[in-house]
Amino acid sequence: MHDLDRIIRRGRRNDRLFNVLGATLAVVCLTVLGVLVAQLLIAGIPRIDWQFLTSFPSRKAARAGALSAWVGSLLVMLITASTAIPLGIAAGIYLEEYARKNWFTNLIEINIANLAGVPSIIYGLMALGLLVYQFRLGQSILTAGLTLGFLILPVVIVATRESLRAIPQYMREAAYALGATRLQVVRHHLLPYSAGGIATGVIIAMSRAIGETAPLVTIGALTYIAFLPPAPFSPLPAGPDGASPGMYGPFAWIMSPFTVLPIQMFAWVSRPSSPGNDFAPNAAAAGVILIVFTLGLNAAAIFVRQRVRRRVKW
């Protein structure tokens, strides 16, 4: 009896100890994060106004803006999302549901896991060699989007596979037993049931990509862009003779040079500032926009997850 008492008391004490420890660590982490964000917000928010959002960079700090940067970030992410998401999900489905398990698929599996850990600048080097020099895609939005797409592809694949693996096998059997084909099982059951997990993984990958700087610098993103990529069907600049030369195609913008928020931030941070021409608030303001994008993506992830979780249970 006595012994039992002691054991229980010790167990309780350890529980409490761990509780305190965990809570402390959580508070410390959150505080550090909070201080960092607060500092950024204090420095950046006063600088954010309509002028800042709608102006191109300038040598005068007060006249400079982040227009080309945030538009660039959005367009690059658009390319990244529209390539990496479908490809990654398809590859994940193939590996998890279609591929026979053998040495070859094992090899692919290991390599994908490794790819997720490759430093991002390596992707930049690869993209420089492959996309810029080999395929002559230029230092364009397309190149940047594809580079970041390569970067997050393994993450999307792994997230897809994990989410599919979380679906109990008896769900698949229930559908197969009614005569569903493999594709029908995937479309009617596996994809809807795993949508929450996949969306979470995809969005977290996207919020990593949106902050990436190194690979884009490597492929040659510019730091000073004083124009926007051509909007679809906007008129081409008039020739010397003044004749109307027609308009841009719907996808002309993907070949445009670009910059993105983190690069613009870096450019402003590293710029020598003189009294009356301080670029630090600009950098902080660009950082705030970046964080808003990231938080927006994460909010979307939470929203999707909650919705699917309410619908899908087993």
Added chain:
Amino acid sequence: MVAGKALMTPDRSSPYRPSADPPSGGPISLDLPGLPDAPRPAAPEAARIKADVRGLSFYYGKNQAVKNVSLAFRERSVTALIGPSGCGKTTLLRCFNRMHDLYPANRYEGQILLQPSGINIIDRHVSPIEMRMRISMVFQKPNPFPKSIFENVAYGPRLRGVRSRSELEGRVERALKSAALWEEVRDRLRKPGYDLSGGQQQRLCIARALAVDPEIVLFDEPTSALDPIATSRIEELVHELKSKVTIIIVTHNMQQAARVSDYTAFMYLGELIEYDSTATVFQNPSKPLTEQYISGHFG
């Protein structure tokens, strides 16, 4: 009785005829007009055969789980598969809808002839999809889809190309009625299937299996996860269903086998030990092993 027997005779041989029966030789020969309420014969040989298992062996890789089993399942009757854990009941059952095809390295040998056409279910050239469309399964653990009650039942018909809303609704209602669930869920067809109790979920799964008018329904220990009341509802249901379909049910529960089945097959270590009418198997088994199992000496 004599007239009934005479009428049965061509039926017994019909499964082995190469092509389809003439229309008059259908399973309803007992209902011919003028016949005074012919009783359903009790002896195994008397009813028409729905599925004829011949020399069936099944291998999980190198591990042989079903060993040269031959038996004929009678149409519109309930056949119970009993035997100690691991004797291959589930394995045998899952041969019928080719569930083993989902996993690599599984191998069938022998034949399961689906009558009256005589198509060999486990032939590699026969589509597993077709077999699953004709033979439904109810699993041990209730496994409704995380969709609405309606969508759960409508899924099978949808897979078979039923698009019309009204037809789907009709089928869902009929299936839920057959599964004795309609009264409980009629006002909440749009609610998720997993909001139901365990027993209701299992009846939902039965409705889902019935909505496609299957020729055979396979039950793999359908009540093992349920309480006694839910169990007896399912048993009643199985009893009613046999007027429409052929039923094969795996069970660990001797009383259940005795209550619901017309025929009982006793398996042991992958082999079929005894197969006869349930009454005979339980009251007068011919093999000592069967008797030992039934009287609870092992298993």
